[in-house]
Amino acid sequence: MxxxxxxxxxxxxxxxxxxxxxxxxxxxxxxxxxxxxxxxxxxxxxxxxxxxxxxxxxxxxxxxxxxxxxxxxxxxxxxxxxxLGPTVYNSGVEGLTIENALRKQTTHNMNPGSNGVCFQAVYDCWASEVHVLNADCAFSLTSAKSCTLTGISAGGRSMHHFVACRTQSHDNLIENFELEPCTTPAVEGSYLHGINVEGLSSGNVYRRGLMQTGTFDSHRQMPFENLRTAITINNKDAVPGGARDAGPYFGARTVHWGIHVSNDNNLCMDITDVAPRSLTAGITGLSKPGSILPRAGMDFEGDLESETLAFGVDLGEARDLLEVQRAICPLT
Known part of the structure; x- marks a missing residue:
């Protein structure tokens, strides 16, 4: 490496x-x-x-x-x-429940530090069947490469992030995941995000997920070439993040494919009105296309050369784009 x-x-x-x-x-x-x-x-x-x-x-x-x-x-x-220098690789966490003490949630970015699992500056690592309760950030990937998180879940009191891919994290796979309903709602001045990409991160895949709350959080600093696919989401009680000087929400080739929205909330779903050279396909559960994300002032002006395809159409067996790609080009 x-x-x-x-x-x-x-x-x-x-x-x-x-x-x-x-x-x-x-x-x-x-x-x-x-x-x-x-x-x-x-x-x-x-x-x-x-x-x-x-x-x-x-x-x-x-x-x-x-x-x-x-x-x-x-x-x-x-x-x-x-x-690359010395780092951790080929290491994982399996079959674990992490239950933090139920501390009162704070305002944004003042979190006490009740967290789950963090993958920082590592590669080829994993988490499997890990459940996190009462966290500020349940799962974090920071400058992480080719890690796999499967069968993960989080619940308890409202959190800041469920999964964050930040600071140039690349080619990570998060699959078969669930963000449970919050048993203790968010306090005023805090922000729940959801499944995150940010900081020039690329090649990350979220697939086969159930989100009872949260949203698709692209946290500015222009993540690019990331995929969310085969996810059912109750898109509520959450916002995307990012500072006012953190640049565009998206870079090129962001794809939302085979997404079902259970509460007709457009926020961050069909993102082709703000993401350049990107694609949404097979989004169901929305009355109209569009992301509700503000574009003026911080994101790119003009023609973004993006496409919205099969809006409102259930893609059926083709709902998981990664599975479709693997069928066409099997891993060797």
Missing amino acids: ILLEWEIGADYGLLRHMAGDVHGAEGYDWETRAATIAGPSRGDDFFTWSWPVKALEVLEGKVRFEQPLKIQIDADMPARLRA
């Missing part, structure tokens, strides 16, 4: 490319509107876009990777290979 890094240069060409090179990305005020990933307020994690990947072989100075590149490498987007 090595680390492939692209520099986020002064011309923001890399970020424009992650946005699908739509017209609105060309004149976007990256330094001001996306200051936390492109401007003076950016953290140390966002001077490069970092993607851990397995190198299969080196031949005559060329490296062959296990996966295809998500973004191209151009002369104006300088890239380099680095050693």
Whole structure:
């Protein structure tokens, strides 16, 4: 495993490319509107876009990777290979209930720190059949790569995040999950999100889930190429997050496929009115398309080159896009 890094240069060409090179990305005020990933307020994690990947072989100075590149490498987007350094891998947590003490929930970002499982700077790790109660953040992936969370669930008092994919987390799979109804409702000034992607994270898949509350939280800082599929959601009591200088909600190739909404709430469901070069297909349970997300001021203007297909149509056996893709191109 090595680390492939692209520099986020002064011309923001890399970020424009992650946005699908739509017209609105060309004149976007990256330094001001996306200051936390492109401007003076950016953290140390966002001077490069970092993607851990397995190198299969080196031949005559060329490296062959296990996966295809998500973004191209151009002369104006300088890239380099680095050693990954010591980390945790091939480790998991199974068959566990984590029950935190029932502490009173606080206002937003003042959480006492009652959490579940965190995967930070690891790869090829997993959680299986883990249930978390009374958490602020039940499951967190921070700069995590190729982790699998299956059969996970959370409940108890209202929380901040159910699952968060943050700070350049890539190619993680969260499946067969359930966010239970909150037995203690949220306090005023707190925010429940749901299943999250943020911080230039990419390639993450949420599939086969049941959400009794929460929403599809894209937490700005332009996550791209992420999939939510075969999920039933009671889309309530939640909002998407992200600071006012954290840039667009979405980058390119965000897909919501085979989603059933049980309460006719559009928030964050059909996101093709705000996500560039993205797709929604087979969303049922909504009276009309659209995301209700604000676009003016922070997100890309103009034609986003996105598609809404089969709106209101139950895709049946094709509801799980990952399953469809695996049938066409089986894993070897």
